[in-house]
Amino acid sequence: MEWRDEGIIIGLKRHGETSVIVEAMTQAHGRHMGVVKGGRSRRMQPFLQAGNSIGIVWRARLEEHLGIYAVEPLRERAGEIMDSGLALAGLNLIGEWLRLLPERDSHTNLWALAEALADNLSDPHRAPPLMVRFELTVLTELGFGLDLEHCAKTGQTHDLDWVSPRTGRAVSREAGAPYAERLLMLPPFLQSGEGAPHGANAPPSRDDVLSGFRLTGHFMARDVLNPRGAPDSEARRAYLARLAAAPEF
Numbered sequence: 001m002e003w004r005d006e007g008i009i010i011g012l013k014r015h016g017e018t019s020v021i022v023e024a025m026t027q028a029h030g031r032h033m034g035v036v037k038g039g040r041s042r043r044m045q046p047f048l049q050a051g052n053s054i055g056i057v058w059r060a061r062l063e064e065h066l067g068i069y070a071v072e073p074l075r076e077r078a079g080e081i082m083d084s085g086l087a088l089a090g091l092n093l094i095g096e097w098l099r100l101l102p103e104r105d106s107h108t109n110l111w112a113l114a115e116a117l118a119d120n121l122s123d124p125h126r127a128p129p130l131m132v133r134f135e136l137t138v139l140t141e142l143g144f145g146l147d148l149e150h151c152a153k154t155g156q157t158h159d160l161d162w163v164s165p166r167t168g169r170a171v172s173r174e175a176g177a178p179y180a181e182r183l184l185m186l187p188p189f190l191q192s193g194e195g196a197p198h199g200a201n202a203p204p205s206r207d208d209v210l211s212g213f214r215l216t217g218h219f220m221a222r223d224v225l226n227p228r229g230a231p232d233s234e235a236r237r238a239y240l241a242r243l244a245a246a247p248e249f
Contacts, residue, residue, distance in 0.1 A: 001058075001059065001060050001061070001062065001063055001067075002057065002058065002059045003028075003029065003057075003058050004055075004056065004057050004058075005026040005027055005028050005029050005055075005056050005058070006026065006027055006053060006054065006055050006056060006074060007024035007025055007026035007027065007029075007032070007053065007054060007056055007111070008024060008025050008051070008052070008053050008054075008111070008114050008115055008118055009022055009023070009024050009048065009049065009050050009051065009052050009053075009054060010023050010024065010025055010031070010050060010091075010094065010095040010098055010099075010114075011023035011050060011095060012039075012048065012049075012050060014040070015035055015039075018037070018038050018039070018040050018041065019035055019036060019037050019038065019039050019040065020035070020036050020039035020040055020048060021033055021034070021035055021036075021066070022034055022035075022036050022039065022048065022054075022069055022071070024054065024056065025098050025107075025110065025111050025114050026056065026111065027108060027111045027112075028106055028108070029058075029104060029106060030101065030102075030103065030104050030105040030106045030107055031098050031099070031101055031103050031104070031105075031107075032058070032103065032104055033066060033103070034056070034058050034066065034067045034068060034069030035066060035067070035068050035069060036048060036068075036069045036070075036071055037068065044071075046076075047073035047076055047078075048071070049076075049078030050078060050081075050091060050095070051077045051078045051081040051087075051091050051118055051121070052073065052074075052075065052076050052077055052078050053073075053074040053075040053077075053115065053118070054071045054072060054073060054074055055071065055072040055073075055074050056069055056070070056071055057069070057070040057071075075119075077118055077119070077121075080122055081118075081121055081122065083122070084121070084122035085242050086121070086122060086124060086127070086239075086242040086243060086246055087121035087122040087127075089235070089238045089239040089241075089242045090117065090121040090127055090131060090239055090242075091118070091121060092235045092238070092239070093131070093233070093235040093236055093238075093239045094114055094117060094118075094134065095235075096233060096235040096236070097134065097135065097138045098110065098114070098138075100138065100142060100224060101138075101141060101142070107141050109137055109141070110134070110137055110138065110141060113130065113133060113134045113137055114134070116130055117130050117131060117134060124243065124246040124248045124249040125203065125248065125249070128209045128213075128243055128249065129189055129203075129204050129209055129212065131213075131239070132190070132209065132212035132213055132215075132216055133190070135213075135216035135217075135220060136190070136216055138220075138224075139216065139219055139220065139223070139224070142223075142224060144168070144219060144223040144224065145168075146163065146168040146169070146170075146215075146219065147168065147169045147170060148160070148163065148170045148186060148190055148191060149170065149191075149192070150169070150170060151169075151170055151171055151172040151175055152164055152167060152169035152170065152171055152175075153171060153172070153175040154172055154175055156172055158172075158197075159172045159173040159174065159197075160172055160173075160186055160191060161173040161176060161185065161186055162176040162180065162183035162184060162185060162186055163183065163184045163185075163186050163215055164183060164184075165182070165183065165184050165218055168219060170186055171183060184211075184214060184215050184218060185211040185214070185215070186211075186215065187204060187208035187209070187211045187212050187215075188204070188208065189201075189202075189204035189208055189209075189212070190212060190215075206249060209249075213240065217236070220233070220236075
């Protein structure tokens with residue numbers, strides 16, 4: 001069997017004396033692993049690093065086998081990522097969320113977001129809102145998507161200021177006013193369509209980004225981590241700590 005694809009490296013493990021097992025999030029084949037023979041050589045080590053994008057040819061006798069990767073470099077980012085504590089923490093978080101998905105299940109939207117994030121991980125302005133969107137997409141791909149386009153009470157698509165922590169549905173400003181203390185804030189940058197507020201496409205403020213993380217964090221903990229016996233994500237905590245310490249954020 002054989003297929004060709006491209007992917008971003010999210011993990012590496014030694015295999016034998018000279019090879020490595022590469023874990024990549026691919027465009028069409030999901031999170032997938034393969035052995036790269038000679039992957040620890042001087043020629044291949046520089047581009048076989050987490051955060052880099054590679055072209056892949058996978059071969060195996062049977063579909064369920066680990067298989068062999070033939071790889072070529074497409075985009076090398078690892079050096080820049082390693083120079084930034086924020087970027088490295090972000091890459092670790094991306095990998096942790098992607099490993100929640102079944103191996104070899106296609107998730108093209110997450111691959112595209114992971115690529116966009118990897119290109120911007122060291123930027124404290126661009127990366128955080130992308131990470132919030134990435135977490136929202138992970139929730140959706142796991143079957144816990146939020147409805148952020150319609151008010152749960154009135155059905156309207158405008159003036160959506162809140163999200164119910166119970167249902168994951170948006171709530172309008174007027175309908176949510178009596179219960180504001182119990183609701184989660186819906187920042188403008190997560191709203192789209194005709195009902196999106198003015199300036200929704202503008203760069204989000206620090207407070208809006210933090211509101212986005214509180215929103216995704218609530219549902220990640222309740223619907224994904226707690227049922228798996230993991231009430232917290234160390235990678236997420238480390239990323240948010242790095243973000244809080246970034247003077248430009």
